[in-house]
Amino acid sequence: MVKTIAQINERIKKGEVVVVTAEEIIGLVDKKGVKQAAKEVDVVTTATFGPMCSSEVYFNFGHSKPKIKAQKVWLNNVPAHAGLAAVDVFLGATEIPENDPANSIYLGAFKYGGGHIIEELVAGKDIRLKAISYGTDCYPRKELDTWINIEDLNEAVLFNPRNCYQNYNVAVNLSNTVIYTYMGVLQPGLGNANYCSAGQLSPLLNDPLYLTIGMGTRIFLGGGVGYIVWQGTQHNPNVARTDKGIPKSPAGTLAVLGDLKQINPEWLRGVSMTGYGVTLAVGIGVPIPILNEEICQYTAVKDEEIYTQVIDYSEAYPQGKPGSLAEVNYAQLKSGKIIVRNKEVPTGGLSSYAKAREIADILKEWIRKGEFLLTEPVQKLPSVDSKIRLKALKER
Amino acid sequence: MGGKEIGVRSDVFFTFYFLLSTFYFLFSGESMIKKRVVLTFPKEIVEQPITCHLIKDYDLIVNILSAKVNPNEEGRLVVEIGGQREKLAGGMDYLKGLGVSIQPLAQDVRWNEAKCVHCTACIPICPSDTLSVNREQMRVSFDSERCIVCGLCLKACPYQAVEILF
Numbered sequence A: 001m002v003k004t005i006a007q008i009n010e011r012i013k014k015g016e017v018v019v020v021t022a023e024e025i026i027g028l029v030d031k032k033g034v035k036q037a038a039k040e041v042d043v044v045t046t047a048t049f050g051p052m053c054s055s056e057v058y059f060n061f062g063h064s065k066p067k068i069k070a071q072k073v074w075l076n077n078v079p080a081h082a083g084l085a086a087v088d089v090f091l092g093a094t095e096i097p098e099n100d101p102a103n104s105i106y107l108g109a110f111k112y113g114g115g116h117i118i119e120e121l122v123a124g125k126d127i128r129l130k131a132i133s134y135g136t137d138c139y140p141r142k143e144l145d146t147w148i149n150i151e152d153l154n155e156a157v158l159f160n161p162r163n164c165y166q167n168y169n170v171a172v173n174l175s176n177t178v179i180y181t182y183m184g185v186l187q188p189g190l191g192n193a194n195y196c197s198a199g200q201l202s203p204l205l206n207d208p209l210y211l212t213i214g215m216g217t218r219i220f221l222g223g224g225v226g227y228i229v230w231q232g233t234q235h236n237p238n239v240a241r242t243d244k245g246i247p248k249s250p251a252g253t254l255a256v257l258g259d260l261k262q263i264n265p266e267w268l269r270g271v272s273m274t275g276y277g278v279t280l281a282v283g284i285g286v287p288i289p290i291l292n293e294e295i296c297q298y299t300a301v302k303d304e305e306i307y308t309q310v311i312d313y314s315e316a317y318p319q320g321k322p323g324s325l326a327e328v329n330y331a332q333l334k335s336g337k338i339i340v341r342n343k344e345v346p347t348g349g350l351s352s353y354a355k356a357r358e359i360a361d362i363l364k365e366w367i368r369k370g371e372f373l374l375t376e377p378v379q380k381l382p383s384v385d386s387k388i389r390l391k392a393l394k395e396r
Numbered sequence B: 001m002g003g004k005e006i007g008v009r010s011d012v013f014f015t016f017y018f019l020l021s022t023f024y025f026l027f028s029g030e031s032m033i034k035k036r037v038v039l040t041f042p043k044e045i046v047e048q049p050i051t052c053h054l055i056k057d058y059d060l061i062v063n064i065l066s067a068k069v070n071p072n073e074e075g076r077l078v079v080e081i082g083g084q085r086e087k088l089a090g091g092m093d094y095l096k097g098l099g100v101s102i103q104p105l106a107q108d109v110r111w112n113e114a115k116c117v118h119c120t121a122c123i124p125i126c127p128s129d130t131l132s133v134n135r136e137q138m139r140v141s142f143d144s145e146r147c148i149v150c151g152l153c154l155k156a157c158p159y160q161a162v163e164i165l166f
């Protein structure tokens, strides 16, 4: 049974399409076998919701009178990047306010920053914009202090150079003091273990070899429609995999882009990591067209078949030392406890499985109602046959 | 039909019985009650065996939920005290007489459900299962009755979904 994306789109338009979520396909394949399931199902929806650093927005705020060539810009006192044109601005999710004591007054709380401004922009709140410049003949103004609102911006775009990690580490702390990391608060002596993936619902774990997800794939991005535009930074397909092709450590990533004006704050949230910094949580849903049995089989992956590595964030991770303390699967992680060095360690998530579920359901509804058509990727993501190796920095 | 009639009668009976026993417990002064309080001890008395007196002299059940007591420093105990209403009142008077300040522990920590994304980062951190997760739904809930106001979840929640109210 081989289908094409064009055929699936025809079925979507006629209201005949069969869509299930990446959770529902598991039972279906168990019950009916992969052959029958591949015949019956046209699309499987996958999703994830979690903190995704490497997120940012860019926008054009329009020319003032007289005009300014913004050289330095602050949004609610958080520095943004203006070094690309006159009134185009980039704001990164991890940027913190000017004069934030950060960790110099230990422990930094990081209650507010780029990620929160992005959330507020999306929620329609006014944001204070300050800009300074050196003045030119065509752009004579040197200072600007005003308020902006997403409605008045010419373009506002969410652009995430690295999202949707295909699998991620489980973070623990072997030291004897609490540590504060981007993986959350880690209690001493293996006090807790934090993970960050939707497992069996996660987009790239349902298409582990990138057979359907590629450049140009239309996706659910923060409640609006977005696109995959490139592989994400640190995309690393050549890691150890199970015999079913599932990577056993962080592997592929996606760069995604979408209209910020379509986005809903329900699916885009500012994140504060005590002692670490701020970032943005992003909700993403990716449809997988069931073109053949092989693709169907991949989407039927279960939590107990997805393994990842337990890494010590007190020493091994910060020092860049290799070494995994244990290999665990997502069924164990989601049960609430794993075993590391003969100790039972309680687990906590950073990625929200409940929200991923909701997103997979919403995307399913969009497709069922004919509101969302699938796209043919214009180029594939580099896969295991590529020469890509993730490099560490060589200091010179 | 007959069965139904008996059913109605026993319902009435149980409602009556329930009301009666509630009144009994409320007004008899014999009822067992529980209170969750934060006790702040002046540093001069932190080394006295105060909880011991509470237990022995007032017949109270003292369950220490969290404690911060160091010699020569102001001490802070979060306790659940249970006992007969009058004895409990007596115990409280005894504490006040010693200069211990007593504050009720009622919803000092608030969980903002709308802000919670059900990530579960707080679950291994919360020592009292106030924050707990339904593993079927992977959704988190908050049982304020159990909270011992240790404050640990405030640092652990990345979404600022819990706040402490003073």
Ligand code: SF4
Binding pocket: B109, B125, B126, B127, B128, B129, B130, B131, B146, B147, B148, B149, B150, B151, B152, B153, B154
């Ligand atoms: S303060 Fe937070 S961590 Fe501590 S008991 Fe209450 S809910 Fe749990």
Ligand code: SF4
Binding pocket: B115, B116, B117, B118, B119, B120, B121, B122, B123, B131, B140, B156, B157, B158, B159, B160, B161, B162
């Ligand atoms: S850490 Fe915060 S957002 Fe996450 S489940 Fe707990 S209360 Fe909710």
